[in-house]
Amino acid sequence: MEVIKKHFFSDISVMLGRSMRHIFRSMDTIITVTIMPIAMMLLFVYVLGGAIQTGTDNYVNYLLPGIMLISIANGIGYVSFRLFTDLQQGIFDRFHSMPIARSAPLWGHVLTSLVSNAISVVVIILVALIMGFHSSAGVLSWLAVVCILALFTLALTWIAVIAALSAKSVDGASVVAYPLHLLPLISSAFVPTKSMPSAVRAFTENQPVTSIVETIRALLLGQPVGNDIWIALAWCVGIMLVAYFFAMRTYKKRL
């Protein structure tokens, strides 16, 4: 048992290396999580942006937080897909019959989700910089942005884990991603909520993505974050804890 604990982190890093190879060898994944959000950013800034009144002089600055969240939400479907495939193909049985911690394969997937999303977000920020994004945020504000994005990723990842563990088919495992794709679109990620009809506005202003987007935008632009940061954190941490609890319960029951 001691030996197994000692190697826990090195085992997870082996799992991480494996899943990262899966991602880099899947054109489909790279397109969906990185190229698509970048294409959307180009489309919104250079085609539609001129017609959108956001009250900021630089639309890239306004748009970037939402694009980052879309990229993360797009990546989530692949987390379920990869985990589900592992369970189906028997490679989890192989891992579980080896002297490694039972939860190591699962944590490998969770860590992969964090690392791969971090990579695509960095790529997106680099493209945004070329497109004229600029931030007056200091180190602390950037750290806060990183924390919020990581918590958002973890919250969605654990939801994806539940989906993969309880799904009967690949389609069932990936379907979790669709509602998550929509949330950033029905938020203040692209346009201010002011312009929306009151029913839609009530929804957008009270769903998690809006407060997260508003917080990140304020942090990056060096504006006061107000209450939004606490609402954003409460959403992320709340969803993460509940999803983690149910995911772990399903994992232990299943294996």
Added chain:
Amino acid sequence: MVPTDTAISVNGLEKSFKDLKVLKKIDFKVKKGSIFALLGPNGAGKTTTIKILSTLLKPDKGNARVSGFDVIIQSDQVRGEISLTGQYAAVDEILTGRENLQMIGKLRHLSDVNKKAEELLARFDLLDAADRPVSTYSGGMRRRLDLAMSLLGSPSVIFLDEPTTGLDPQSRLTMWEIIKNLKDSGITVFLTTQHLEEADQLADRIAILNDGKIVAKGSAAELKKMLPHGHIELKFSDEKDLQSVGNLLADYETNLNKEIRTLVIVTDGSIKQMTDILKQLETAEVDITEFTQKPPTLEDVFLSIISKKEGK
């Protein structure tokens, strides 16, 4: 206490899934360094037994020890002693053969992972395909890679769940050679199979599992004594001929099927009986369209063993 020459011992193992009893009190022992085959049809409980022994499932009742360690209480120690090769080659499709081996080597915390991977690739004739993704491998290559992965970390017991299912005859023979070599290097092999011939070829001891119970165990030679020796099947073009031959061979145990005009004769496999049957057929001057001699199938074995038990 378990004697030290015992690699696996199973006592009164029971397992149910909901209302379905899959294992109903099974017992057996496997000697260290031997090949043990668990023979049985689909759904007999073979995979469940392997999953319990490889710590993937917990039994409802009974206990099992692998290399002296209890599979429930000392599961971590058991995992350090074993390797599992599941029914469907548990390899990573996206990684290359070499990367698969390196991954398992790292998870076993071996030194010299690259060198060991190279050795195994050579030993299992996979060097040419080493740097191709596994998704391009044939069934036989996958199985070989699967087994190579199982050998990393020098396990003392290897579990093979239907190691040749779905393989072509050539790959099956290669697999048999590999399994025999494992035994020669001192590893205890526990395998499951649906094929009597496979158990016969490989195993030192065989246990026959049917419907969650062990119905017979022993060496291949011992079990064969319990088996029927197959049967002869005759096909006729004319129903009258069928009937008359049926009457002619009334001394034998026969089964007459009018619909497909077939007569099945159970024999003891001796030349004497065969000559007698053939002579009688010759004198009868009937038109036989097909003559086949069938070796005993697994089904015959079960039927024979079960009917003997019921006869007692």
